[in-house]
Amino acid sequence: MTERRYDPVSGEWRTFAPQRQDRTFLPSVSSCPLCPTRDPNAPTEIPWPSFDVAVFDNRFPALTADPVDPDVAAIGPYAVEPACGATEVVVYSDDHHASLGTLGAARIRLVVDVWAERYAALSVRPDVAYVFIFENRGQEIGVTLHHPHGQIYAYPEVPPLPARELRVAREHLDRHGTCVLCDVVGAERADGARVVVRNESFLAYVPFAARFPYEVHVVAERHVTSLLDMRDSERDLLADMLERLLRSYDTLFGFPLPYVMSLHQAPADDGESLLTSHLHFEFTPIHRSASRLKYLAGSEIGAGSFLNDVPPEAAASELRAAVRRHSTSAAD
């Protein structure tokens, strides 16, 4: 069984993939499926003895190009569809102990190029409506493999959160004639209180109304809809920005900070959202202090209303200090 089911109460599609229940769970380093194949008698997912960046289909896929027919028939106002799409794994490095922030800017730039290539390739597939590039990092986030990697989900419809952003951006455009994220970037840059780090093309800031205590958005200052809109120099600056942000995250509390990284870009089709899609990364760590987590509970899961215990201005100030600390120690 692998299928998509539509819930008419929330208006959302959900994906069912029970075979994932038995997926590899926190294997030891010696049996890591994302390490290179060093011993031909013990092959991993990656057949080479070393590599820079590797991309392949998830071995426990939730969405596939050639899905089986659904197990059940729709009843009443529900609907069912085959689980079309793709779920890919992007392995950042052959070093089991590396992380996106420690790869160095050149390798991060290669990861950016891989993301762009996969976004382009998946976006043209007729069964794909939205390409979502993300990373789950850390056991507290529910990661089942420690080897540094991200994922790409190609959904058959625009998923709820990007769909909501596009609708809200359309309303803003109709009312004000501007892209809402362009306006947000302008306001955050001018105010400065929540800016974490900035370079010639990107601004990293704790949003004025952040959901998570140490949430940071990395936004292109120019209105680009996807990685494909970016010049080479901008991709370099994106790699620089990601490296600086991620190193400051790991400096913040002195341990590798668990987070979800989400990249929002234009839907697959789509001339319609050129003015309302503005590429941005959302980093959402779940710590609210060095020893406490921010849990999603009743208010968030049941009402969708986020409660945040850390003022965004204070979080940004701590993160700026972490950026400076890292830069100083790197210069020593």
Next chain:
Amino acid sequence: MTERRYDPVSGEWRTFAPQRQDRTFLPSVSSCPLCPTRDPNAPTEIPWPSFDVAVFDNRFPALTADPVDPDVAAIGPYAVEPACGATEVVVYSDDHHASLGTLGAARIRLVVDVWAERYAALSVRPDVAYVFIFENRGQEIGVTLHHPHGQIYAYPEVPPLPARELRVAREHLDRHGTCVLCDVVGAERADGARVVVRNESFLAYVPFAARFPYEVHVVAERHVTSLLDMRDSERDLLADMLERLLRSYDTLFGFPLPYVMSLHQAPADDGESLLTSHLHFEFTPIHRSASRLKYLAGSEIGAGSFLNDVPPEAAASELRAAVRRHSTSAAD
């Protein structure tokens, strides 16, 4: 600082309450603030030596009737408002080791009456748009106090998830002339494959497109918009239903199952949603097996798209068996 900030990118309000960062965190039984005051020299939150059910304002409130002015001014497309509303605590019992499911039907019925009374009292306040009754249960959910209790948040606007349900129900009503949840209840009852337990007034089922593996919705079979629409006999039947479901949850894996319970009712105002508000409880446990949790990660937090590893029909079958197991052992 306590304030509400509007995020123009998602179209959502968020609540900031940094004083909650220092709230009581997993105190020992002897210093539990929700136990009755047994020693006048060591008063708890509840001044009586024993009680049935107690309701009072959260000592670390996120929303209040008389909020301070916001700390910051709005910039750009953001907005700021005082944190109007209410955050109340409903203590289910003076027994530190009880739980909603073990109180017995008569006491659960009293909790239902308390919910109804607080829903009525908060709904008429001019600063309240939506009254949200919920419970976070279990340390895995992030509970900071073990004593059995639920909470009530009275928000100054209809929060995102109920707002979305109302919009989707309105579209369904306009298209089909029916309440979508009435249609869902009819379809689930007729199909039966996902029904967990049923009595004369309520149906408990794993939704056809559930987000969480052991998610169960408890829905009034009659179209009632809130607890205030219910007759006495229906409130009794609701207490019966909650008891049977919660006992089966605790029988499922043989330990008290952590969950979020969310009660969706009509917004506070509001003649407008009489046809689109249909009272329902959403129980969302986070276990995907006895030893594994379902984490909200990239697909859920970044895209809003839920991935579920357990077929709803299989989960319902396990829960029905747990209902039977509990009934048998209770009859022994």
